[in-house]
Amino acid sequence: MVGFTGGRLLASADETAAQPAPSEHSDIVSAFGAHQAGIATAQQRYATLVVADLTVSDAASFRRLMVDVSATVALITRGEEPPPSRMFPEGATTPTDFATGLSPSRLTVTVGVGAGVFELPGMTREAPRRLRPLPAFAGDHLDPRWGGGDMIFQICADDAQVVSAAMRALRARLPGYAVIRWTQSGFISVPEGGGTPRNMFGQKDGTSNPPTGSVEFADTVWTLPDEPEWFAGGSYLVFRKIRMKTANWDLTARDEQDAVIGRRRSDGAPLTGNEEFDEPDLEATGADGTTVIASDAHVRRVHGFSMLRRSYNYDYGFLTAMAGGSPDPLEHPENHPHAPGTADHHHGGHGKLDVGLLFCAYGNDPDSQFIAAQQRMAEQDRLNAFIQHTGSAIFAILPGFGKDGYLGDTLV
């Protein structure tokens, strides 16, 4: 464990030093540091979120899992084999073999815990103060298939097969300790020449993120001083699976799309500005005397709430719809403008397309950050007509760990 014992982090030269040290290979992100990798790390192109429910009966078993997971994370993020285990004894093949020949591709594994962990017999530390179930929001279409859970593994890398290999390596540590509850996988594409990635509505997504290494970043993301001491250097992660009604969006005129968001799709600038990073002017009025950025425009509704958005696009095509039982909460008649064809009764309509955003927001105060923003948005936001929140979870992201420690070594 690095020499970090709690208290509020100051964003400064010290803060920069507390980031995971850059390693000799640019495709390796060190797993070690005061904070876990995969948060301040420049966003990788692919991610799988793996959420598990614990099956252990006490804190000591949970500790064994965390020690084992940490050793695995430390090795696989360097492109090395995971340690031998009951399931994979010395000399057996290991799940990462199938990524042989691939670079580590900036693999990171970021681990968080849900409220259930603090109910384990033998757990003596108190839960993070803000680790409470998210409230219900107006308009939620939550599907119990992809929500909740005791632990999250956010696995990110610049190569999809490396993410897949890491997922299998981690899954191999779970038997006897936990069972996978849900998984989600996504991607982002970085424009030629760099810049903010676009979501599946074509809008730049992440424009208002605090800059990495800034005071604002630290003040937004890392734990507040009133949190339990063991949690210092951690964060909270709010996950929402947000289905985007792409057919409805695509049929909406461009200027109306821009009005819905309050930004121009073309360059990401607010309707009152010239460039992507210009501050929106919420007071500016147009020739007709009304505000340029409408009262229910998305950018106005969520203005002033700081969080680190580290989201991924997803495109499951018809996969989840095909695999779906009944009833399908994603199925909406308004997405079926066309008469059913001969084949429609068995696989059918256009509402089956499951495309959207795996919204991931890091922050140290979900109440005043994600929850407050989402309440404002749920209340009134022109964007609501085009999206549905179908998955939801909140986790406390553990502090970082050091070469001689393990994830959660201040906790258990």
Added chain:
Amino acid sequence: MVGFTGGRLLASADETAAQPAPSEHSDIVSAFGAHQAGIATAQQRYATLVVADLTVSDAASFRRLMVDVSATVALITRGEEPPPSRMFPEGATTPTDFATGLSPSRLTVTVGVGAGVFELPGMTREAPRRLRPLPAFAGDHLDPRWGGGDMIFQICADDAQVVSAAMRALRARLPGYAVIRWTQSGFISVPEGGGTPRNMFGQKDGTSNPPTGSVEFADTVWTLPDEPEWFAGGSYLVFRKIRMKTANWDLTARDEQDAVIGRRRSDGAPLTGNEEFDEPDLEATGADGTTVIASDAHVRRVHGFSMLRRSYNYDYGFLTAMAGGSPDPLEHPENHPHAPGTADHHHGGHGKLDVGLLFCAYGNDPDSQFIAAQQRMAEQDRLNAFIQHTGSAIFAILPGFGKDGYLGDTLV
């Protein structure tokens, strides 16, 4: 349409010239040529297969769809906007907008038709001679959710978001003509320094493919001379969704894995050879007098069947299992070595992981190529213990088209 009117293609300088012309940008693959792009094209990193069922009532409507699809393919593969349509009139946004700023990333769209197309009223051309339903194979675990269909769009690119954008652009052409039946998405990762990609068992996949541009390639892939004249320059595509029981595989010792395949996982060489591209020696015997490559080793069972394998790995995590109705044909008790935990009853076991291969084989004679190989394999193959075929379809891949033509212009 290029000047190509039928007859068997000769692999020669002429054949090379008949390949889609390299364009000025290395990230653009021309859609035009005697053959469709996306077959001889060096395999891109991401693919989505979109299969649709027609809802048109006659060949003339099908022709309109093909004209529209072709215009769309020609434009989006150059990174340009799709043409205006009823669904997306001039000035409306278009589905590719969300890929703004991304390169075309070697996008290709390869279109094939199923047997249903030839039953359309007004269709005068005869069906390809070998376009027959695949026979049932011993061991099949086919799931009706991902099989069959009237049309396939194989969408490939080096960027996942570009594939997704192309899928939406094509889907926008379907209303009134077709409905999507199933989709599948996959990836391959190319090792540092190049070479054959690995599948989810860690084995190199595609070693025995005929080299692009060779006589063997042309003799294997492009239509035989006894096919209907309109079909010249086309091919057949056999799709199989092959679930790989990774937990069982991972628990198998390395030397046994190598024996199952008949090749070494490490370098892909046959057990009788030194290098990946050495020909397997099926007669060679070891010290104990038995053949080095076992009688039921995979490489022996499928030896001598030539086809162009252009497969993609897939990793759906627990996605399809979570979304699954009942009964789940993928669920097998032998994959549940661990006692169910507290959460197991609702999401549970390790058999839920849906990982494997989107097997895509191009060839001009499915009977003597895929079907013969699969019959040999179904009969006896040590690999069968580790895989399940869960999806199946066959399509006739249309000949290529030219700047003034459209996909299927020799057909309808």
